């Protein structure tokens with residue numbers, strides 16, 4: 336691949352931006368929501384269905400895929416795009432975050448992290464260099480630097496030490512990634528909720544130089560107010576002409592607030608995970624389809640939604656198949672949720688392009704305040 340990955344800003348509205356990330360495997364419209372395909376699948380969805388919801392890019396996980404089926408096996412079989420039948424862009428996380436949240440017997444050092452697999456207890460080691468190698472073997476289009484995301488609660492001194500380790504790992508990630516036209520390496524800002532540490536992290540990442548920059552270390556239990564407090568300044572510490580990716584976010588109102596504050600890319604398991612548990616996200620707020628009040632309701636989940644669940648099925652049917660534990664329940668509600676999240680992103684992109692984001696945000700909150708869902 337010779338074409339480099341480029342980011343073109345089309346319009347801004349306040350601190351919000353809309354544009355396009357061009358990659359050899361296709362374009363990514365921003366602001367973008369990226370469905371999570373942890374182990375090579377967006378759970379309960381076919382890849383063509385994920386595309387039909389409007390997704391331009393999806394996520395994979397170094398941690399899960401290195402354990403099973405291994406990156407080397409995926410490489411031998413033609414890479415992750417071929418393996419999972421998704422030929423558009425893929426972003427992969429670097430693995431450290433998932434080690435800390437899933438693995439056991441973890442041992443952290445300057446070198447990296449050793450751990451035991453949550454699947455079979457086998458021993459593994461992740462370093463910046465190994466993470467870059469795994470993401471190269473997978474064929475990821477957007478590679479994330481290897482970082483540490485400190486678990487809360489953490490003292491400011493612990494957050495500072497962790498952030499500085501992540502910055503040393505960012506340099507090693509950059510060195511190991513090399514120059515790969517058609518592939519991008521994103522750095523990850525850390526620093527908790529402390530402005531000086533966030534500024535120090537951004538300065539370190541800007542000095543190393545990346546194709547894009549993530550705001551990490553948020554959506555880890557700090558709450559929306561604290562997260563928005565960081566987003567009130569942190570995106571502005573990053574280069575204006577590069578994509579800004581807020582990791583692990585979030586609920587629809589988190590997404591709207593993050594876009595208002597200059598974020599271009601987000602990911603979250605919420606729409607797919609909650610779809611499997613019967614939680615539907617709609618323009619009027621959340622609907623728990625397992626609630627008995629839906630048992631005889633002939634209406635669709637959302638009469639304004641054009642997804643397969645809302646076009647062809649009643650709330651009564653969705654309630655029934657969830658109660659009966661039928662597989663179609665998670666399929667339909669996951670599709671609806673991903674469709675709604677993508678519709679929200681399209682609305683945000685159009686509003687920013689038209690200079691009417693404030694009006695869009697006002698309507699977004701007003702509809703949810705009305706209730707009656």
Ligand SMILES: CCCSCc1cc(N)cc2c(=O)[nH]c(N)nc12
Nearest residue numbers: 394428432484551552553554582583
């Ligand atoms: C497929 C999942 C991608 S996002 C995972 C994630 C989520 C959250 N909330 C924070 C971080 C972080 O600080 N660093 C890294 N690498 N990942 C994070």
Ligand SMILES: [Zn+2]
Nearest residue numbers: 640642645671
């Ligand atoms: Zn729908």
